[in-house]
Amino acid sequence: MRTNAKRQDKTSSPIYGCEARKITKTEEEKWTAFYMCLRKILRIWWPQRISNKTISETSGVAKISEEIRRRRWNWIGHILRKERNNDCMVAMGWQPEGKRKIGRPKTTWRRTAEQERRSAGWTSWANARRTAEDRTAWRLRVAALCASWHGEH
Template sequence: MERKLAAAQHNMERSILNITYKDRNTNKWIREQTQVQDILEAIKSRKWTWAGHISRRKDNRWSSTLTHWTPYGRKRNRGRQRKRWRDELQNYWGEVNWYQQAQNRGTWRHHAEAFILQWIDNG
């Protein structure tokens, strides 16, 4: 899904500049010309912010409850995403509970850029 979003964004940026693949311009050059934020960077940044917001809630709203809910003994159906929303956060923190780390806003903000940069393609 991420590759599809990135490809769609590159195509839109080429359309903005009215160039084609035959012009042989790199995606990096095109991004410099359009000065548009990378879609994956925006998504991951908003995800990180939302995860911190959800984890610091003290009431029992459905968004907080569903973030931690795991279905009992069920596999994901065919065609569904393999990873859940929280899996990226758990992979970033490793064995540490991301939910507890988000309670400290300073630590959470400090790690935001590192979380986002691990998904950005440098090429």
């Protein structure tokens, strides 16, 4: 019972509004450190060699980064099912004009989504849109993608 209350307190804050947020490696590492807090809650000490995966299964708390990716892709599916002239769809395809600053481009939500789309095997947003039209197939694909990104085939 205590674990359930703590799970809701600890996981709600990083997940709130995560669909529209970019994910950096640093943030992902910080969310992974959440398992240290969970170990204290479950009273697991360092001599007990228990993996984070085992802790996740026993406590019912999924990886926060996996949950964020799953929510982002559910939201992307929602956007892709909208009409083409919808503001969200226009924003997905919008290309800003002008020159950018020197150096590596900043990590943005769109770049993160584009990179994940390419790694998922969709060559374009039109291909992803065709998959998103079938909600059941989309849910299955998103679940498989989130599992494969985290090495849980």
